[in-house]
Amino acid sequence: MTIKNAKDQIIAAATKEFLASGFDGARMQAIADKAGANKALLHYYFDTKEKLYYIVLKAQFAGMIGTMLQIFGSDEEFEPWLRHLIKTILKEITSRPHFSRFMIWELSARNKQLPRLFKELLEERMQGIFLGKIQAKLTKAGAENYPAEQFLLNILSLCIYPGIARPLLEQVMGKEFFANKDFIAQREEEIFKLIKYGIIERTRGDQ
Amino acid sequence: MTIKNAKDQIIAAATKEFLASGFDGARMQAIADKAGANKALLHYYFDTKEKLYYIVLKAQFAGMIGTMLQIFGSDEEFEPWLRHLIKTILKEITSRPHFSRFMIWELSARNKQLPRLFKELLEERMQGIFLGKIQAKLTKAGAENYPAEQFLLNILSLCIYPGIARPLLEQVMGKEFFANKDFIAQREEEIFKLIKYGIIERTRGDQ
DNA sequence: ATTATCTTTAACTATATGGTTAAAAACAAC
DNA sequence: GTTGTTTTTAACCATATAGTTAAAGATAAT
Numbered sequence: 001m002t003i004k005n006a007k008d009q010i011i012a013a014a015t016k017e018f019l020a021s022g023f024d025g026a027r028m029q030a031i032a033d034k035a036g037a038n039k040a041l042l043h044y045y046f047d048t049k050e051k052l053y054y055i056v057l058k059a060q061f062a063g064m065i066g067t068m069l070q071i072f073g074s075d076e077e078f079e080p081w082l083r084h085l086i087k088t089i090l091k092e093i094t095s096r097p098h099f100s101r102f103m104i105w106e107l108s109a110r111n112k113q114l115p116r117l118f119k120e121l122l123e124e125r126m127q128g129i130f131l132g133k134i135q136a137k138l139t140k141a142g143a144e145n146y147p148a149e150q151f152l153l154n155i156l157s158l159c160i161y162p163g164i165a166r167p168l169l170e171q172v173m174g175k176e177f178f179a180n181k182d183f184i185a186q187r188e189e190e191i192f193k194l195i196k197y198g199i200i201e202r203t204r205g206d207q
Numbered sequence: 208m209t210i211k212n213a214k215d216q217i218i219a220a221a222t223k224e225f226l227a228s229g230f231d232g233a234r235m236q237a238i239a240d241k242a243g244a245n246k247a248l249l250h251y252y253f254d255t256k257e258k259l260y261y262i263v264l265k266a267q268f269a270g271m272i273g274t275m276l277q278i279f280g281s282d283e284e285f286e287p288w289l290r291h292l293i294k295t296i297l298k299e300i301t302s303r304p305h306f307s308r309f310m311i312w313e314l315s316a317r318n319k320q321l322p323r324l325f326k327e328l329l330e331e332r333m334q335g336i337f338l339g340k341i342q343a344k345l346t347k348a349g350a351e352n353y354p355a356e357q358f359l360l361n362i363l364s365l366c367i368y369p370g371i372a373r374p375l376l377e378q379v380m381g382k383e384f385f386a387n388k389d390f391i392a393q394r395e396e397e398i399f400k401l402i403k404y405g406i407i408e409r410t411r412g413d414q
Numbered sequence: 415a416t417t418a419t420c421t422t423t424a425a426c427t428a429t430a431t432g433g434t435t436a437a438a439a440a441c442a443a444c
Numbered sequence: 445g446t447t448g449t450t451t452t453t454a455a456c457c458a459t460a461t462a463g464t465t466a467a468a469g470a471t472a473a474t
Contacts (some may be wrong), residue, residue, distance in 0.1 A: 006421075021316055024231035028462065041421060043463065098315070105312040107374040108305070109228055119378040130379060149380050150397050156376075157368035162360050165367075167314040171326040172337060173356050190357050198405020213451075235432065248451060250433065 007045050009035040015056050019098040022106055023053055057106075057114070060099065061121045067092060072133050078141035079196070086159060086191050090184055093163035101164045142204045151199065158191045214252050216242040222263050226305040229313055230260055264313075264321070267306065268328045274299060279340050285348035286403070293366060293398050297391055300370035308371045349411045358406065365398045 013034035017026045028049055032039045046052040071088045074081060093100060107114050134148040162169065170178055177183070220241035224233045235256055239246045253259040278295045281288060300307060314321050341355040369376065369385075377385055384390070 022229070022231065022312075024229065025316060027460095038422060039463085040423080040465090044421080047463095049462065101311060101315055103375055104308060104372050105229075105316075108308055108371075109232060109312075115374050115378055118375065122378055149384050150393075152380065153369050153376070153394075154365065154397075154401065156372070157364040158361065160372075161364035161368040164315075165311050165363070167322050168310055168325065169360070169363075171322055171329055173359065177356050186357075187360075190361075193409065194361065194401060194405035196405075197409040198401035198403075202400065202404040234430095245452065246433085247435090247453080251451080254433095256432065 006035070006037055006041060010037060010042055010045060010052075011055065011059075014052050015060070018053060018056050019060075019096075019102045022102065023049075023110060026053075054117075057117070058121065060103070061118050064099075064103070065122055068130075072130065078137050078200075081137055082195060083188075083192055085155065086188050089155070089159040090163075090188055093160055094184060097163055097166070100160050104164070141200050143200050146199055146203045151195075154195065154199070155191075158194065162187065213242070213244055213248060217244060217249055217252060217259075218262065218266075221259050222267070225260060225263050226267075226303075226309045229309065230256075230317060233260075261324075264324070265328065267310070268325050271306075271310070272329055275337075279337065285344055285407075288344055289402060290395075290399055292362065293395050296362070296366040297370075297395055300367055301391060304370055304373070307367050311371070348407050350407050353406055353410045358402075361402065361406070362398075365401065369394065 010031065014026075014031045016034060017031045021027075026049075028039055028042055031052075032042055035042075042052065046055065067088070071085050074084065076084060107118070131148040131152070134151055135144070138144055138146050138148065138151060166178060180186075217238065221233075221238045223241060224238045228234075233256075235246055235249055238259075239249055242249075249259065253262065274295070278292050281291060283291060314325070338355040338359070341358055342351070345351055345353050345355065345358060373385060387393075
């Protein structure tokens with residue numbers, strides 16, 4: 001592990017700045033400062049703000065897809081798989097709180113090309129096998145008639161939303177609730193049970 | 208219902224622009240155009256972009272709180288209340304897709320005063336009665352030991368997330384899934400069952 | 415040592431955009 | 445029709461910021 005060179009430092013700084021502030025809110029000067037470099041060097045390596053942004057964006061897309069593939073594609077039985085899935089997504093959200101928020105905001109607020117770029121990267125690495133894998137897990141659990149799409153929506157919603165809406169939710173439920181050391185563990189257990197009893201046990205053997 | 212005067216038209220236009228693009232992305236000229244007015248008039252009435260933004264923001268906060276109070280405070284039995292709750296939130300999200308996204312983004316990306324402003328408006332109209340009302344409903348349903356905070360998290364997550372993450376989710380699950388005429392009705396039924404079997408039936412009579 | 419690459423400095427340009435102004439015009443109220 | 449308010453016009457200013465440039469200096473590779 002060598003000391004990062006300037007190019008990598010700039011990318012790291014740009015990532016922080018773009019994720020926290022979006023394209024419009026990001027400042028090239030702030031990126032230079034964060035990277036311990038100067039504006040001239042940013043343009044020497046990356047030419048324009050847009051190009052730097054797309055490099056960051058692609059890396060984020062790719063990383064996200066990698067994580068998802070890893071999580072959803074594992075070989076376990078249903079219940080351990082589900083626990084693993086929930087734990088990993090929750091960990092991802094808490095360790096990088098800006099990321100999901102950024103994806104959601106930029107994909108709707110910015111131009112219409114972003115969703116397409118995302119889809120291209122998605123298809124490059126997993127040609128539609130995604131929902132299929134979930135369906136296979138559901139079958140293993142005896143809930144083969146439950147739609148994989150709804151399953152995915154439920155899991156992502158329950159795991160991601162509290163993390164991204166936290167500044168808002170803290171005002172309604174009190175900061176202490178989120179600050180609680182066991183919050184993540186409790187939430188993990190809660191989501192697991194919700195899925196287990198609300199989907200699997202409920203629909204087992206359905207036609 | 209008279210024809211709106213310019214001031215109201217400007218506020219309406221500003222609301223659209225700010226919700227869609229955030230403070231940084233919003234353009235005063237775009238607001239003027241949308242309102243069928245000119246920049247000079249914007250400043251004649253509202254002085255600065257910030258002031259106009261805070262007027263829009265306060266109205267949005269207030270509207271949101273009003274909706275939530277109305278929904279969560281109704282007098283029904285648990286199951287009709289739950290159905291009503293889910294239906295109303297889903298309707299709100301689909302009819303104003305930019306709103307939740309905007310709240311989440313701006314409350315984290317912009318300055319730290321916004322969450323406080325939100326909390327002040329919140330407390331003005333409902334001094335902590337919020338979680339209490341949910342707890343009362345849970346008691347009615349025989350699930351008095353289930354934490355109201357978790358209930359609120361689950362409901363909001365399941366109802367709101369798919370709406371705000373839609374541009375992203377469409378790429379994973381296909382546009383058709385969301386475009387389906389019955390998507391909302393299916394989702395409503397799905398969330399209802401998830402809560403009913405995953406929380407209420409599961410925890411009934413718990414210590 | 416020479417060379418090529420990386421990095422800094424510091425000035426600069428161009429542009430977008432928020433904000434201002436003053437006068438005129440349109441409109442409404444009385 | 446006089447008066448006060450609202451709205452337009454069209455110019456303008458100030459500032460922030462993306463982007464550029466050229467020269468010099470530092471660093472690494474050969």
